[in-house]
Amino acid sequence: MSDTSAIHQRHRQGFQELNAFWDQLDALETAIDALGDCALSFAQDPIERALEQIHAFEPSVSVIGQVKAGKSTLLNALIGQTDLLPSDVNPWTSVITGIHLNSRHRPIDTRALFRFFDAHEWDRLVATGGRLGEMAARAGFEAEADEVRAQVTEMRQSTQARLGDEFAALLGASHSYPDLDKSLIDRYICYGDPSELEDGATEGVYADLTKSADLYVDLPGLPRGLCLRDTPGVNDTFMMREQITLNAIAESRVCVVVLSAHQALSTMDVALLRIICSVEAREVLIFVNRIDELADPAGETVKIRTALEGTLRRLGLSDDIEILFGSGYWANCALGDVSRMMPASRAALAALHGATDDLDSLRAQAFDASGVSELHRAIARRIVDGPGQAFLNDTKKEIDALLDMTETVESVAHQRSGGANPAITAAALTQRLDTVRDESLETFDEQTDRLRADLHARLLRAQDTFVGSALEALEAHIAAFGEFNSWTHDPANLRMMMKTAFSSSCAKLRREGEAAFDNVLDGMQEIVERDLGVFRDAHSIDFPEQPQHKAPTVLARTLSLDLQGPWWRKFWRFGARGAAEKRYRAVILAETTPLVDDLLTDVFDPAVARTREIIEVFAREQAGYVRAIHECMDAPRETPAAQRLSA
Numbered sequence: 001m002s003d004t005s006a007i008h009q010r011h012r013q014g015f016q017e018l019n020a021f022w023d024q025l026d027a028l029e030t031a032i033d034a035l036g037d038c039a040l041s042f043a044q045d046p047i048e049r050a051l052e053q054i055h056a057f058e059p060s061v062s063v064i065g066q067v068k069a070g071k072s073t074l075l076n077a078l079i080g081q082t083d084l085l086p087s088d089v090n091p092w093t094s095v096i097t098g099i100h101l102n103s104r105h106r107p108i109d110t111r112a113l114f115r116f117f118d119a120h121e122w123d124r125l126v127a128t129g130g131r132l133g134e135m136a137a138r139a140g141f142e143a144e145a146d147e148v149r150a151q152v153t154e155m156r157q158s159t160q161a162r163l164g165d166e167f168a169a170l171l172g173a174s175h176s177y178p179d180l181d182k183s184l185i186d187r188y189i190c191y192g193d194p195s196e197l198e199d200g201a202t203e204g205v206y207a208d209l210t211k212s213a214d215l216y217v218d219l220p221g222l223p224r225g226l227c228l229r230d231t232p233g234v235n236d237t238f239m240m241r242e243q244i245t246l247n248a249i250a251e252s253r254v255c256v257v258v259l260s261a262h263q264a265l266s267t268m269d270v271a272l273l274r275i276i277c278s279v280e281a282r283e284v285l286i287f288v289n290r291i292d293e294l295a296d297p298a299g300e301t302v303k304i305r306t307a308l309e310g311t312l313r314r315l316g317l318s319d320d321i322e323i324l325f326g327s328g329y330w331a332n333c334a335l336g337d338v339s340r341m342m343p344a345s346r347a348a349l350a351a352l353h354g355a356t357d358d359l360d361s362l363r364a365q366a367f368d369a370s371g372v373s374e375l376h377r378a379i380a381r382r383i384v385d386g387p388g389q390a391f392l393n394d395t396k397k398e399i400d401a402l403l404d405m406t407e408t409v410e411s412v413a414h415q416r417s418g419g420a421n422p423a424i425t426a427a428a429l430t431q432r433l434d435t436v437r438d439e440s441l442e443t444f445d446e447q448t449d450r451l452r453a454d455l456h457a458r459l460l461r462a463q464d465t466f467v468g469s470a471l472e473a474l475e476a477h478i479a480a481f482g483e484f485n486s487w488t489h490d491p492a493n494l495r496m497m498m499k500t501a502f503s504s505s506c507a508k509l510r511r512e513g514e515a516a517f518d519n520v521l522d523g524m525q526e527i528v529e530r531d532l533g534v535f536r537d538a539h540s541i542d543f544p545e546q547p548q549h550k551a552p553t554v555l556a557r558t559l560s561l562d563l564q565g566p567w568w569r570k571f572w573r574f575g576a577r578g579a580a581e582k583r584y585r586a587v588i589l590a591e592t593t594p595l596v597d598d599l600l601t602d603v604f605d606p607a608v609a610r611t612r613e614i615i616e617v618f619a620r621e622q623a624g625y626v627r628a629i630h631e632c633m634d635a636p637r638e639t640p641a642a643q644r645l646s647a
């Protein structure tokens, strides 16, 4: 066997930019650490918090795509561990697997953590087959839905029976392990053959009960603090695992959509691309995988690219979604035993790079053609330019502000002699500081309540407008073609209106956050000047750059209105026109009202809560600073030095 170390070395170079970013963050951490050693006591908490945030900083990348697109295989290739994640997993499993690379935030004694569905989630899955059942019942696909539901129910019941007494205890629970090995992963992620399970096999024993897996792997040379998320993949007309995919996207700023080269544009892929519409385009990458299965990779990839770009344009997606080509399989061959490459893949590689019998050349060819280095670089660039840079800027700004404040406190301490007591007592000062905080928060709460009400009204209006236009279109269609031709009304407009409403509310929320920062700062400034008689240049402190809300991926959820079914005709046939309209309206409302509710409670409310929390922390830290000024006025001159913590 030839030598793989050169390939592994090249493999690691792909993430170079990300490693360089971590070096920058390391330098910042060292500086902050040093600062902590000699900081005044008011600065200790903010410094601790900044360090804590650096430790926890873990940008994440979700890999999404259809079942069998090769997502798990590609993820293994990305981390250079050719068989960490099982491939060919039974499509019924719905585990999201997070691989945490070189994490500094790993729970104690844990390399693997598996979480199970809770009783509520499980019941819902069994009773209705999940959202699929709910939607299909409205959409007139009962027969198909019944079939899927029956399968889901049967599988779930056999799980319940198999696990017996253990079952109830597992619901909502989690299992953690201090070590990672393949058989462990297989037990929770891989779905084994049910008949073998009955014979006592353990592979897949918990698989259909597992909701998520977190694996902590330390791999020298790969980036520190990067989470790669593998998703089960969407795989049927009803997008069984759509919600899971949407959740994974919402949690990651960077998404890699994996398409299979030999069917790069199925309806499912178009549906996936629609999902992309709901996330920020610059953070989406398309990886056309399995090009080793094309007879003429060079020629066919050109055609696929043209077709894909056409579709992206038609969907109104920006041109800067990067499209990459490659093969996770080639990468894994290059990183493992290249001599065992399947003949067809080898022929495809020869078509691309020329035939070779030399294993080292073959290995190098396979790695070059795999596209993994390009994907590494594309991921790294997006993380660094996006969340990475924002995080670095926010942290630097925080520390700068802290240095400014420290300077002020120290200069006050120097100017005052022990006799110049401040006009205000510590208790009165605390009261004032609390008032500033409370008033700022109160204003924020009022404003955001109003924002929420406005958003709600706008969403309802969008819903109403959509019902109106759909009914108009339906009437026009019937006037022209009678009631028996197929007819659909694309809900794209509805999504667009809702998305616009949501984005503008988020922009306003951000401005409310900024306003609250200003209010806190102004209030504190006034206290410092009027009550403490200290004048300083109040540097404005910006609201953090990192966005506070998760992507509104619920907007991408498939609606029964997306399904090009015969459902509406049924209404028409069985009733008068007025009744049909009424029922149609009811269907649209039933389909879209949960969307409105989810946008408000699952996305907007948490965003508000998070913003509020940032303001509270800000107010607390500013108050600490003002109190520090007061203390050094109150006390003899040498206090600041005494207050410094020892190293």
Ligand SMILES: Nc1nc2c(ncn2[C@@H]2O[C@H](COP(=O)(O)OP(=O)(O)O)[C@@H](O)[C@H]2O)c(=O)[nH]1
Residues within 6 Å of the ligand: 065, 066, 067, 068, 069, 070, 071, 072, 073, 074, 086, 087, 088, 089, 232, 233, 289, 290, 291, 292, 293, 326, 327, 328, 329, 330, 345
């Ligand atoms: N020829 C070839 N097969 C692949 C490639 N990627 C994955 N496969 C195979 O396709 C099947 C499904 O792969 P898997 O990674 O489980 O797909 P997933 O469902 O998207 O996670 C497995 O048998 C893989 O070995 C590839 O790039 N080329």
Ligand SMILES: [Mg+2]
Residues within 6 Å of the ligand: 071, 072, 073, 086, 087, 088, 089, 230, 231, 232
């Ligand atoms: Mg998989």
